[in-house]
Amino acid sequence: MEKQTGFRGKGKEQKTGVTGIWHRILMGVCCCLLLGVCLCRTVQAEPLSVDKEDGEYAIDVSMTGGSGKATVVSPTVFLVKDGKAYAKLQWSSSNYDYMIVDGEKILNENTNENGYSTFTIPVTAFDSEMSVIADTTAMGTPHEIAYALTFYADSIESKGALPQEAAKRVLVVAAIIIVGGGILNHFVAKRRNRDYTPHKKTGK
Structure with a gap:
């Protein structure tokens, strides 16, 4: 047992x-x-909430870091989506293929080899430095460079303040002047020909 x-x-x-x-x-x-x-899990940076209607605006931005050769366009496009702040950043170079903001990797939107590198990034701070990383292929071997961006809240204004928008207005005005001048010249020439055309003498 x-x-x-x-x-x-x-x-x-x-x-x-x-x-x-x-x-x-x-x-x-x-x-x-x-x-x-x-x-x-995809890491996503948290953009600031802003008290503005959704749409496109302009905002001043400054940048420090790197070798100092690369720059970003300022003012740049400021986007408000669902009350959140984003910026469409355009570099002076076409060699940047991605950026990292608060751990979020953002790819270059401009696929044209001759175009400037462009990124839509979340704005995580106003009036203070915002640390970012940008990867460049300018030296053959890709390498990441640390930069600091500062977006100025009191500079936010309508999209019309952007350089590219001003350039568009100049082109439109120039086109109107050219077309208007051509039309005016046509009527002046027509009037001149009519005034100076010799009248045929009629026999008695």
Whole structure:
């Protein structure tokens, strides 16, 4: 009887041991899956909330860092989407392929090789330096460079203040002047020809 009892106890211990092993394996698999989800999760920077209607505006921006050779256009396009602040940043170079803002990787929107690198980035701070990273391929081997951007809240104004918008207005005015001048010249020439055309003499 004692031997039989000992055998049953040993079998119970074996079952408990197997259950424990499977439990540890299951916990390990769950941890791996959770880690994979965390690593694959897309990091997104949180833009500031602004008290403005959704749309496009202009904002002044300054930049420090790097070698000082690269610059960004200022004023630049300031976007408000769902009450959140974004900026469409245009570089003076076409060699930047991505930027990183608060861990979020943002790709160059301009696919034209001869065009300037352009990025729509979240604005995470006004009137203070906002740290960003930009990757450049200008030296052959891609490498990341740290910059600091400062967006000035009191400079926000209508989109018409942008240099490209001003250039568009100049082109429109120039086109109107050219077309108007051409039309006026046509009528002046027509009037001149009519006034100086010799009249045919009629015989008596």
